[in-house]
Amino acid sequence: MSVITVERKILEKNDEVARQNRELFANHDLFVLNLVSSPGAGKTTLLERTIESLKSTIKIAVIEGDVQTDLDARRVAKYNIPAVQILTRGGCHLEAHLVREAVTNLDLRGVELLIIENVGNLVCPSNYDLGEEMKVVVASTTEGEDKPLKYPAMFRNASVLIINKIDLLPYINCSLTALRDNALKINPSLTVFETSCTSGAGIGAWCDWLVEHARRKPAS
Amino acid sequence: MHELSIAQSIVDIVGQYVPPEQAAAVRTVNVRVGALAGIVPESLTFCFTAITAGTPLAHAELAVDFIPYRVSCAACLTTSPAEPGLALCPHCGSAETTVLSGTELQVVDIELNSIATEHV
Numbered sequence: 001m002s003v004i005t006v007e008r009k010i011l012e013k014n015d016e017v018a019r020q021n022r023e024l025f026a027n028h029d030l031f032v033l034n035l036v037s038s039p040g041a042g043k044t045t046l047l048e049r050t051i052e053s054l055k056s057t058i059k060i061a062v063i064e065g066d067v068q069t070d071l072d073a074r075r076v077a078k079y080n081i082p083a084v085q086i087l088t089r090g091g092c093h094l095e096a097h098l099v100r101e102a103v104t105n106l107d108l109r110g111v112e113l114l115i116i117e118n119v120g121n122l123v124c125p126s127n128y129d130l131g132e133e134m135k136v137v138v139a140s141t142t143e144g145e146d147k148p149l150k151y152p153a154m155f156r157n158a159s160v161l162i163i164n165k166i167d168l169l170p171y172i173n174c175s176l177t178a179l180r181d182n183a184l185k186i187n188p189s190l191t192v193f194e195t196s197c198t199s200g201a202g203i204g205a206w207c208d209w210l211v212e213h214a215r216r217k218p219a220s
Numbered sequence: 221m222h223e224l225s226i227a228q229s230i231v232d233i234v235g236q237y238v239p240p241e242q243a244a245a246v247r248t249v250n251v252r253v254g255a256l257a258g259i260v261p262e263s264l265t266f267c268f269t270a271i272t273a274g275t276p277l278a279h280a281e282l283a284v285d286f287i288p289y290r291v292s293c294a295a296c297l298t299t300s301p302a303e304p305g306l307a308l309c310p311h312c313g314s315a316e317t318t319v320l321s322g323t324e325l326q327v328v329d330i331e332l333n334s335i336a337t338e339h340v
Contacts, residue, residue: 001247001331001332001333001334002331002332002334003329003330003331003332004237004238004329004330004332005328005329006233006237006327006328006329006330007326007327007328007329008233008326008327009325009326010226010229010230010233010251010325010326010327011226011229011325013229013232014229091222091225092222093222095225123222123258124222124258126258127222127257127258127325149303149305149306152256152303152304152305152306153256153257153258153304153305155305156256156305156307185306185307185308186305186306186307187307188307188315
């Protein structure tokens with residue numbers, strides 16, 4: 001018997017394309033976020049509120065990832081911003097090469113902020129680097145306060161947590177404090193926002209943070 | 221459930237080391253999967269078997285070394301297994317922890333049957 005030593009990362013091909021994406025984004029001075037959550041946490045609605053608030057302040061482009069349909073891309077395209085849909089056709093996550101192809105279909109002139117909305121899934125997208133600056137995870141109060149403990153990898157790899165649907169807290173059995181504390185047990189350095197896309201609570205603070213980070217150019 | 225695309229990536233990596241005419245000699249592909257990698261070992265081996273069926277790698281076995289999640293703590297200077305993903309030290313509760321293992325997702329090596337290689 002003979003043995004060939006390999007010792008290579010299984011996802012190194014994806015990581016390499018992600019590195020190229022990161023280089024491309026840097027060349028365009030783009031601040032890029034990878035928005036992740038379980039299905040129905042409110043990623044697309046949050047995106048709509050964000051675009052409404054920031055449309056006259058900062059130029060935004062969006063890449064929408066879904067298993068099927070271009071419904072989400074149509075929702076954000078209504079705001080007259082560059083938007084493109086990636087259909088994974090069964091795939092449970094976006095990969096770096098899909099983002100690279102999508103970017104070629106986007107007019108990035110003048111764009112400062114690119115938000116990639118990943119497929120709704122708290123497991124698989126945590127493994128795949130897309131070339132983003134950071135992952136933003138959305139957890140809604142209706143999902144329960146134990147979500148971060150059940151899906152730790154996603155909360156560990158994210159830099160920002162948005163706790164959404166806080167307007168529903170009086171009607172459901174979820175403690176905001178427990179949800180936040182559980183997330184911080186996994187990742188103590190998370191920046192946390194609490195939002196409601198219905199009442200508009202917290203959207204201003206989130207948008208201020210976005211503008212500040214999108215305009216903070218890397219030290220050269 | 222992205223074990224299928226992970227299995228495909230493993231097959232691609234094997235292809236870079238073993239030419240097609242020697243692929244039938246591959247006995248075992250050893251991989252390392254961390255507890256926090258989001259991969260179910262049984263699903264991964266199932267997917268590997270499914271995508272290699274009818275190919276020269278059909279008789280190759282995928283052996284998964286499942287690596288537990290372990291953290292070391294700078295506050296109480298201990299090293300211990302922890303609930304996957306938890307950043308808090310299971311001994312003292314400090315957040316000053318470093319993850320020692322559990323995030324691995326690697327192909328370690330490929331074992332080939334020498335008898336089969338001689339026939340190639």
